[in-house]
Amino acid sequence: MKAVRVPKSEAEQVRKLAEKLGVKDKSRRITAFGDYVEIPIVDGAEKFFEGYTIVEQKNPVFSKKKNLKEVLKGKVPEELIPTNYKVIGDIVIVKLDEKAKKYAKAIGEALMQINPCKAVWCDFGRFGMKRKPKMELIAGEGSVTEHKENGCRFRLDVTKVMFSLGNQAERMRVARLVEDGEIVVDMFAGIGYFSIPIAVHSKAKRIYAIEINPDSYHFLLKNMRLNGVENIIPILGDSQFVTPEGVADRVVMGHIYCHDYLYTAIRALRGEGIIHYHESTPEAVIDRPIRRVKKACGKMGKKCEILNFKKVKNYSPGVYHVVVDARVY
Numbered sequence: 001m002k003a004v005r006v007p008k009s010e011a012e013q014v015r016k017l018a019e020k021l022g023v024k025d026k027s028r029r030i031t032a033f034g035d036y037v038e039i040p041i042v043d044g045a046e047k048f049f050e051g052y053t054i055v056e057q058k059n060p061v062f063s064k065k066k067n068l069k070e071v072l073k074g075k076v077p078e079e080l081i082p083t084n085y086k087v088i089g090d091i092v093i094v095k096l097d098e099k100a101k102k103y104a105k106a107i108g109e110a111l112m113q114i115n116p117c118k119a120v121w122c123d124f125g126r127f128g129m130k131r132k133p134k135m136e137l138i139a140g141e142g143s144v145t146e147h148k149e150n151g152c153r154f155r156l157d158v159t160k161v162m163f164s165l166g167n168q169a170e171r172m173r174v175a176r177l178v179e180d181g182e183i184v185v186d187m188f189a190g191i192g193y194f195s196i197p198i199a200v201h202s203k204a205k206r207i208y209a210i211e212i213n214p215d216s217y218h219f220l221l222k223n224m225r226l227n228g229v230e231n232i233i234p235i236l237g238d239s240q241f242v243t244p245e246g247v248a249d250r251v252v253m254g255h256i257y258c259h260d261y262l263y264t265a266i267r268a269l270r271g272e273g274i275i276h277y278h279e280s281t282p283e284a285v286i287d288r289p290i291r292r293v294k295k296a297c298g299k300m301g302k303k304c305e306i307l308n309f310k311k312v313k314n315y316s317p318g319v320y321h322v323v324v325d326a327r328v329y
C-alpha cells in the first residue's frame, strides 16, 4: 500500500493533486509523522509523483474504522478475539485469554491496522506495591509514548510504569478541588498522575511528589518539564519515611493498597486538612475504607468528617477501586 511522503508544508498541494488525478486511496487516512505527512495513493499512481518520496505503508490507518472482529474474521476464532483494549499515546495495550495467546501476532497486527499506533503490547497485569506492569510485545516496536489527558502531557514507558485510563476523571476531580495557595503532598506520585494535573489546573503553592520507583521518578521529572510546571518538589523514596510532616493542606494517597500509610498522611497535614484515600475493596466490605480512615484518625487523636466516598472504577468482579475524601482536624 503506497503513500507519498511530503513535508507538512507541501501536504495540501499534493493532496489536491492526488484528488484531482483521482488516485488518492480513500480507504486509508492521511497520517502525520513529525514534520512529514503521508498521503495514501492507489497502486500504480507512483508515476504521477515523480520527485516525491513514495513509501510502502506497513501499518496503514484505514478511514472507516473497522472493528477487530471484521479484520480477524477467518483468522482467529471469534470467541478469542478481545472485545476491549486501551490506547495510551501511540501504543495499544490488550489483554489476551490464555487460549488467544497463540493468535497474539495476528491480533497485534490487526490492532495496528485499525489504530494509528507504533506498537501493540500484551498486558499480563501489574505486580507488587510499585504496580510494575508485565508486558510482551506482539506487534510493531517501541514502548515509550506520550499520552495526553485533561490538558496534561504524560511521557511513560508502558513496560516500566502503569497508566490507568479509568482514573482520568478522578485525577481531574482532585485537581479542581485544590484551592489557591494550597500545599499538597502526593504520597504515591508515579509519573505525576495527580501532581501534574494539580500543577497544571490549580494554583497550588507547592506539591511534594513522592515516588519510590526510579523508573516512574525519571518520567515524573520529564513530565514536569514537558508540562512546564515549577511548583512540584519531586522526592525519590518510600513515602513511609520521606513524607514531610506538618506541611500539607491536602494529601493524595493514590495507591489502592496504602492503608498502612494513613498515619504518615495524617502527620503530613499542618493541623487540619483533607486526605484523599484510595483503596481496592470488595463489595462485601465496601465501608472498610471509611472505617480505616476513622480508625487511623482516632489513633492519632484526630477527628474526621467524611466529605465524599465514591467508586473510581470496577477493579475486578465484585471489587471496586474507591476513594474517600476526609477532612481531618
Ligand SMILES: C[S@@+](CC[C@H](N)C(=O)[O-])C[C@H]1O[C@@H](n2cnc3c(N)ncnc32)[C@H](O)[C@@H]1O
Binding pocket: 129, 130, 131, 162, 163, 164, 167, 171, 187, 188, 189, 190, 191, 193, 194, 210, 211, 212, 213, 216, 237, 238, 239, 240, 254, 255, 256
Ligand atoms: C501506579 S500509582 C497508582 C495509579 C495512580 N493513582 C493513577 O491515578 O493512575 C502508584 C505509585 O505509587 C508508587 N509507590 C508504591 N509504594 C510507594 C511508597 N512506599 N512510596 C512512594 N511511592 C510508592 C508506585 O511505584 C507507583 O508509581
